Amino acid sequence: MGPKKIVVTGIGATTPLAGTAQDSWQALLAGRSGARTMQHEWVTMYELPVTFAAEALVRPEEVLERVELKRLDPSSQFALIAAREAWADAGAPEVEPERLLVDWATGIGGVWTLLDAWDTLRDRGPRRVMPMTVPMIMPNSPAAAISMALGARAGARTVVSACASSTESLANAYDHLQQGLADVVIAGGSESCIHAVTVAAFSSMQALSKRNDDPARASRPYDTDRDGFVMGEGGAALVLETEEHAKARGAKIYAEIAGAGVTSDSYHITAPDPEGLGATRATRIALEQAGLAPGDIRHVNAHATSTGVGDIAEYKALRAIFGDHLDDIAVTATKSSTGHLLGGTGALEAIFTVLALHERTAPPTINLDNPDPEIDLDVVTSPRPLGDGDLAAVSNSFGFGGHNAVVAFKTV
Amino acid sequence: MALSTEEVLAGLAELINDETGIATDSVQLDKSFTDDLDIDSISMMTIVVNAEDKFDVKIPDDEVKNLKTVGDAVDYIVKAQA
Numbered sequence: 001m002g003p004k005k006i007v008v009t010g011i012g013a014t015t016p017l018a019g020t021a022q023d024s025w026q027a028l029l030a031g032r033s034g035a036r037t038m039q040h041e042w043v044t045m046y047e048l049p050v051t052f053a054a055e056a057l058v059r060p061e062e063v064l065e066r067v068e069l070k071r072l073d074p075s076s077q078f079a080l081i082a083a084r085e086a087w088a089d090a091g092a093p094e095v096e097p098e099r100l101l102v103d104w105a106t107g108i109g110g111v112w113t114l115l116d117a118w119d120t121l122r123d124r125g126p127r128r129v130m131p132m133t134v135p136m137i138m139p140n141s142p143a144a145a146i147s148m149a150l151g152a153r154a155g156a157r158t159v160v161s162a163c164a165s166s167t168e169s170l171a172n173a174y175d176h177l178q179q180g181l182a183d184v185v186i187a188g189g190s191e192s193c194i195h196a197v198t199v200a201a202f203s204s205m206q207a208l209s210k211r212n213d214d215p216a217r218a219s220r221p222y223d224t225d226r227d228g229f230v231m232g233e234g235g236a237a238l239v240l241e242t243e244e245h246a247k248a249r250g251a252k253i254y255a256e257i258a259g260a261g262v263t264s265d266s267y268h269i270t271a272p273d274p275e276g277l278g279a280t281r282a283t284r285i286a287l288e289q290a291g292l293a294p295g296d297i298r299h300v301n302a303h304a305t306s307t308g309v310g311d312i313a314e315y316k317a318l319r320a321i322f323g324d325h326l327d328d329i330a331v332t333a334t335k336s337s338t339g340h341l342l343g344g345t346g347a348l349e350a351i352f353t354v355l356a357l358h359e360r361t362a363p364p365t366i367n368l369d370n371p372d373p374e375i376d377l378d379v380v381t382s383p384r385p386l387g388d389g390d391l392a393a394v395s396n397s398f399g400f401g402g403h404n405a406v407v408a409f410k411t412v
Numbered sequence: 413m414a415l416s417t418e419e420v421l422a423g424l425a426e427l428i429n430d431e432t433g434i435a436t437d438s439v440q441l442d443k444s445f446t447d448d449l450d451i452d453s454i455s456m457m458t459i460v461v462n463a464e465d466k467f468d469v470k471i472p473d474d475e476v477k478n479l480k481t482v483g484d485a486v487d488y489i490v491k492a493q494a
Contacts (some may be wrong), residue, residue, distance in 0.1 A: 051467070065433065066430075066433060067431070067432060070430075070431065127461060127464075128461060130458055131453075131454045131457040131458055132454055135454070152488040216442065
């Protein structure tokens with residue numbers, strides 16, 4: 001028996017653009033930016049070198065119950081919001097709890113809770129450090145929260161690979177469904193770490209754009225004037241299931257997740273392999289698993305964070321894989337609109353890739369005013385029809401640590 | 413200033429509601445924290461620490477296990493305030 005066909009039947013997201021996956025998609029098509037000047041007093045108190053970010057547009061306080069807010073770190077709050085939306089979108093499938101799995105991801109975990117607890121300890125002593133602190137810090141908390149909310153008992157797994165995390169969680173979900181560990185998987189990732197400490201830390205490593213006077217134009221992948229990424233936050237979830245299971249229950253199917261590749265560079269802790277060799281291998285693995293040739297790919301949702309070296313390394317990887325065919329691929333860098341959701345970014349971009357296939361429209365890259373002459377790509381700058389017939393696309397994610405993850409999708 | 417049993421009960425009910433979402437009018441003196449109100453040990457410790465702040469009393473960790481019912485906790489706080 002060959003590999004099973006695995007399909008996407010539900011999507012959910014809370015992002016800097018909007019509070020749902022569909023609203024985020026519409027805002028993306030409209031070319032909006034989620035980056036805004038931060039209003040927190042700590043931005044000026046600590047004279048942070050970066051004063052803007054792409055914060056989630058709809059705050060969890062507007063969505064969740066009070067008790068959920070108290071007992072969950074924001075990284076888990078975003079996870080729960082996205083997972084519930086995806087679950088409802090999938091039609092709340094009837095599935096045995098023992099056949100329902102969570103494959104989640106986060107880059108850092110409960111950083112707000114950890115830093116708040118440290119403040120509390122110093123200001124008020126150990127007795128006031130709340131007993132929920134540990135279960136709120138744990139990087140597996142988002143997966144556990146989803147498992148409890150939706151009754152998933154096949155497992156609640158978490159992968160941590162920085163900005164590749166939630167593409168890797170999709171790769172894991174694909175593998176777990178192929179292995180027969182579950183009939184349905186809720187997969188994705190979430191992050192909430194726009195805190196003075198992380199802004200200062202990312203800024204110290206010169207990773208962030210410092211375009212403080214024009215936040216909406218700061219994330220500009222492939223542009224000659226790009227100067228770093230824009231921190232984002234939020235959560236994104238996909239419901240994946242075997243086609244057999246989806247068809248048996250009459251589910252709507254967005255697309256097929258046809259393969260995934262995960263590799264590591266073994267090169268440098270933060271810098272990508274300058275030739276993009278690890279990324280190239282990850283793409284080859286994903287295509288092979290999907291039974292696709294490079295020439296079958298019509299659309300790429302690139303990792304493209306808007307950093308100087310990262311965008312070029314990925315371009316080299318794309319050129320190595322696709323050769324001359326790259327000129328016929330509609331490439332988009334949606335971080336130009338959303339900012340970089342770190343551990344949530346891969347799943348969000350997977351949703352955008354799935355919707356691009358489903359709607360047969362590639363979403364735009366904004367802020368590309370002066371294309372970098374070293375990057376010879378057909379970048380989509382306004383929504384572009386992808387045409388008829390069978391379509392295939394890939395979504396890339398790369399993370400500090402030398403992590404590379406690529407997922408391939410097909411129309412159904 | 414020492415509070416009455418009714419005042420402590422009302423204040424404690426607010427803390428419990430805040431932590432667990434349990435309706436304040438369900439918090440009655442004869443209710444067991446675990447058996448009736450289904451409050452887990454983590455929430456219980458959070459409520460205890462918040463009660464220490466709210467009522468300006470000390471509730472040692474060793475004492476918490478003796479506070480089986482809402483009435484036990486209210487009595488303890490009323491006495492500790494006196």
